[in-house]
Amino acid sequence: MVQTMSVLEFNIEDALVEVAKRGAETIGISLPTGLKRRIFDFVHPFEEIGCKVVVSGKPCHGGCDIDVELLERVDVLVHVGHSKVVPVENVIYIEPRSNVDVKGCVEESVKHLKGSRIALTTILQYVHKIDEVVSILKNKGFELLVSSGDTRISHKGQVLGCNFSAVDKACDEVLYVGEGGFHPLGIALATGKRVVVADPYFGVRVIDTQETEKLIRKRYGMIWKSMDAETFGIIHCTKVGQTRPKVVNHIHNLCERYGKKCIVI
């Protein structure tokens, strides 16, 4: 069964099979805010196979953002809308796939490519379109680089907001297929490459080094400003996929070394 939700499709059937195979009686469902209005489409299939379902009320900002409190109270936690980032027992994923056509914006984007070796990247919703995009670009004479990324990356060419390991740095420039500015800006910052964005909703735009330099200058400005401060708070995220205690300790030590008051929050 493939459930259609506007343009995002979800393969709920595989998750149902997996839940049944594990003999799970109570399941939790966790999903990003944008999908919460359609929650019954995810809850009912599991109730129909006899599961007791509890929905997470917490915000969910990625595959690394696991509701561990809910996980403790259920047999299986079904995480909708993202792919696996960190291995956590008893969590299964229902990934989204967009059925929006990307051919038009990809062909449009070709006009903006200046190099010949192109690293192809996208977000989870479009990973199944990678082959189609490769074929379009090969026909136009480009050399395509599509990399696997590290262990946090589930699909070839996939980027996360925090992870651009699937961008092959041997490229001349990067083509990003997908919506939004957050991911391609991250690619530009992480790689220093020019990024051409093929956005099926808002068309093609280019992120060049001028744009990233402006952002970096802003960030340095903020850091410069903070140097006058006498008291610092360090926010320590405790989410399973986002916690970085060593970095917190390092910053704490830096503060103390420079005689700043400091607390960990």
Place this chain on the structure above:
Amino acid sequence: MVQTMSVLEFNIEDALVEVAKRGAETIGISLPTGLKRRIFDFVHPFEEIGCKVVVSGKPCHGGCDIDVELLERVDVLVHVGHSKVVPVENVIYIEPRSNVDVKGCVEESVKHLKGSRIALTTILQYVHKIDEVVSILKNKGFELLVSSGDTRISHKGQVLGCNFSAVDKACDEVLYVGEGGFHPLGIALATGKRVVVADPYFGVRVIDTQETEKLIRKRYGMIWKSMDAETFGIIHCTKVGQTRPKVVNHIHNLCERYGKKCIVI
């Protein structure tokens, strides 16, 4: 050592002694948003006796609102600004006491009292003023009722936003000493009595049955409106002092009995 923060005083010394007695090395500090700007006043005394301190970044809406995640990572959790509501191991409390004078507003409030048997109530900040208030009212010829409340109540005459067990219902009416409308409105709703509010900041006001009836009518209006709904979400709070799984199950069963779609969040 009594630390003065504007008009709220905190006996940090007792907590320091308690922490030292338990040999706690790492402590967590949890406090309501209104006190967060003064966090260093609470952190430093504990750092000075050699503790490693982590501050809770979660909102904290009462003595029942324990940051259990932080509690798991520290030896002792110091909860600032509230009194104990539910017994949780390794949590100690630093209660606030207001040094604002209440004599003026209490004397003013006497003019608005109609009955002779008065139940005296207040919030944590003013519990140390109870004897003074009793003496003022006795001199004016009133009979005073000051009750202990149930196990969630730490001080005689104290009310919480959710607990009015320390209001003796044998009274003619209630005198509430303290700021805010939330607590006295709760008293009026819970007891059906007329409540005279002696507010040291905004003066005296009276909450009569007209006001509570209006609110109850509004609530019934919301319930009436919801009866057309086909889908219901039940928000299940999992905080240690606020979780009520039996009520959740009861509402869930009610929804199903009346053929409504329903999810627990």
